[in-house]
Amino acid sequence: MSFQDKVIYQIYPKSFYDSNGDGIGDLRGIIQKIPYIAKLNIDMIWFNPFFVSPQNDNGYDIADYYKVDPTFGTMADFEELAAKLKEHHISIMLDMVLNHTSTAHEWFQKALAGDKKYQAFYYIRDPKPNGDLPTNWESKFGGPAWAKFGNTGKYYLHLYDPTQADLDWHNPEVRQELFKVINFWRAKGVQGFRFDVINVTGKGTELVDAPANVASKTLYTDTPIVQDYLKEMNRASFGKDPDAITVGEMSSTSIPNSVQYTLPANHELTMVFTFHHLKVDYANGEKWTKTPFDFMKLKEILTEWQLGMAKGGGWNALFWNNHDQPRAINRFGDPVHYRAKSAEMLATTMHLLRGTPYIYMGEEIGMSDPDYQSMNDYVDIECKNAYKELLSAGKTPAEAFEIVKTKSRDNSRTPMQWDSSEYAGFSKHKPWLMPTNQAEVNVADELAHGEIFTYYQKLISLRKTQPIISVGDFKPLLETDRQVFAYLRKYKDQTLVVLNNFYGESTSVQLPSDLSAHTGKILISNYHEQPIFSQEITLKPYQSIAFLLNH
Numbered sequence: 344m345s346f347q348d349k350v351i352y353q354i355y356p357k358s359f360y361d362s363n364g365d366g367i368g369d370l371r372g373i374i375q376k377i378p379y380i381a382k383l384n385i386d387m388i389w390f391n392p393f394f395v396s397p398q399n400d401n402g403y404d405i406a407d408y409y410k411v412d413p414t415f416g417t418m419a420d421f422e423e424l425a426a427k428l429k430e431h432h433i434s435i436m437l438d439m440v441l442n443h444t445s446t447a448h449e450w451f452q453k454a455l456a457g458d459k460k461y462q463a464f465y466y467i468r469d470p471k472p473n474g475d476l477p478t479n480w481e482s483k484f485g486g487p488a489w490a491k492f493g494n495t496g497k498y499y500l501h502l503y504d505p506t507q508a509d510l511d512w513h514n515p516e517v518r519q520e521l522f523k524v525i526n527f528w529r530a531k532g533v534q535g536f537r538f539d540v541i542n543v544t545g546k547g548t549e550l551v552d553a554p555a556n557v558a559s560k561t562l563y564t565d566t567p568i569v570q571d572y573l574k575e576m577n578r579a580s581f582g583k584d585p586d587a588i589t590v591g592e593m594s595s596t597s598i599p600n601s602v603q604y605t606l607p608a609n610h611e612l613t614m615v616f617t618f619h620h621l622k623v624d625y626a627n628g629e630k631w632t633k634t635p636f637d638f639m640k641l642k643e644i645l646t647e648w649q650l651g652m653a654k655g656g657g658w659n660a661l662f663w664n665n666h667d668q669p670r671a672i673n674r675f676g677d678p679v680h681y682r683a684k685s686a687e688m689l690a691t692t693m694h695l696l697r698g699t700p701y702i703y704m705g706e707e708i709g710m711s712d713p714d715y716q717s718m719n720d721y722v723d724i725e726c727k728n729a730y731k732e733l734l735s736a737g738k739t740p741a742e743a744f745e746i747v748k749t750k751s752r753d754n755s756r757t758p759m760q761w762d763s764s765e766y767a768g769f770s771k772h773k774p775w776l777m778p779t780n781q782a783e784v785n786v787a788d789e790l791a792h793g794e795i796f797t798y799y800q801k802l803i804s805l806r807k808t809q810p811i812i813s814v815g816d817f818k819p820l821l822e823t824d825r826q827v828f829a830y831l832r833k834y835k836d837q838t839l840v841v842l843n844n845f846y847g848e849s850t851s852v853q854l855p856s857d858l859s860a861h862t863g864k865i866l867i868s869n870y871h872e873q874p875i876f877s878q879e880i881t882l883k884p885y886q887s888i889a890f891l892l893n894h
């Protein structure tokens with residue numbers, strides 16, 4: 344299986360389909376919906392964690408890597424799910440959260456009980472001689488990155504929630520235990536692995552303060568030892584399977600590092616998730632702000648990553664949405680006036696780039712952020728902490744709420760909208776997170792008379808039939824245009840011209856004469872009325888067109 348023509352679908356199990364009426368999605372619910380997923384003709388499904396967990400960070404706080412959390416089902420359900428997906432030629436990607444465990448994990452509990460072997464699994468440190476915390480590092484979810492280690496007087500490191508204790512990867516026993524986890528799931532037929540925040544596993548043995556005005560994450564992100572760990576993990580587990588597909592979630596990484604992580608000769612990972620393009624609506628680099636997206640910055644970042652990764656021989660994961668991101672249609676499209684057209688334009692932009700596209704559940708029907716009216720509607724720990732910090736920083740409750748509403752991770756975690764009923768056809772019980780706009784957007788209506796789903800089907804089938812999309816080179820086009828993201832793909836004697844209008848007004852572009860001298864046929868477009876290929880091309884609001892040129 345070559346990976347370049349594959350498309351991966353992401354399912355957040357808690358929100359996909361609830362088969363047992365408890366308001367929480369489950370594995371049997373996913374089994375019931377396989378016929379729907381199979382219609383897209385995707386190749387692999389990435390499942391967010393469904394392992395035993397107290398769910399303080401929605402499953403990214405794992406207490407047992409070897410068991411399915413009873414909320415989601417049983418191991419027999421997982422095995423049935425895997426077998427049924429296989430019948431549809433769909434393989435499974437599991438989420439491996441190996442940077443930290445839940446503090447409820449037996450390793451942490453043994454460490455707390457005084458077992459030295461397991462204390463060496465974590466970063467447990469004395470306070471500074473003056474009683475200060477071991478370092479000045481901050482947790483990604485707000486507050487300090489250290490919490491009291493029982494009543495020992497010591498502290499343990501948690502880069503995320505206090506219930507997510509960082510594992511010390513320097514300890515070979517830790518690595519062996521983690522590789523065993525991967526192999527356990529491989530033995531169950533799993534061929535895909537997504538490694539959560541894997542590039543922060545290379546903390547030093549001596550942990551030191553970040554200098555003033557330097558973010559603590561720069562001290563432990565992308566350190567060279569991460570590559571040694573990845574090589575070792577590859578050799579010890581998935582590297583034995585020529586068909587394995589792996590993706591590292593790389594927090595705040597760089598192009599040179601991402602090339603190294605994904606260069607085939609390095610035997611580390613297949614591809615990486617990077618987030619720079621999704622920070623173009625952060626004012627001054629701060630997530631908890633509300634500001635319109637910077638289109639020129641977005642183009643520049645996507646272009647840089649396309650060129651840089653290709654030049655180095657690396658491979659990108661392509662995505663707009665995931666379970667940590669507000670819906671892209673709210674950020675870069677227009678779900679009110681142009682839901683279908685802007686959803687399709689965003690899909691075209693991503694799917695025709697060089698890399699592996701990921702579709703986050705609901706994106707294929709144009710799902711958008713919920714319209715919550717109160718902080719009580721939100722569940723996610725990150726946005727709840729951010730709200731408090733915004734208030735402490737002087738924002739009014741209304742201002743803080745507006746920011747949370749734009750940036751909360753819950754925006755993408757609302758239940759899949761299967762129909763227009765009270766709970767969106769997701770459950771018979773009140774869901775753990777409420778849907779708000781199922782009357783306007785739902786699978787039943789979309790399949791009956793929508794256009795977004797069929798457009799995704801076309802994009803997926805093009806990747807499988809057109810090598811220019813799966814393996815062609817990327818070249819930027821019309822770089823200074825302030826409304827259109829345009830690019831070329833090139834393969835053998837073919838050229839693909841891709842034009843995407845990111846705004847709700849029509850616009851015209853002038854193509855360079857060396858291109859317009861050719862004849863071109865439309866490979867895909869999201870409007871019925873289609874322009875002839877010529878030097879000047881007018882694009883309607885949120886229009887995307889890809890012309891295949893004959894040389």
Ligand SMILES: O=P(O)(O)OC[C@H]1O[C@H](O[C@H]2O[C@H](CO)[C@@H](O)[C@H](O)[C@H]2O)[C@H](O)[C@@H](O)[C@@H]1O
Nearest residue numbers: 400403440483503539540593594595596618667
């Ligand atoms: O924003 P970055 O520094 O580039 O980091 C990328 C994402 O990292 C974190 O996400 C993942 O780890 C978390 C802890 O296990 C988990 O809560 C999350 O669901 C994972 O996907 C971070 O939480 C995200 O906000 C960042 O986008």
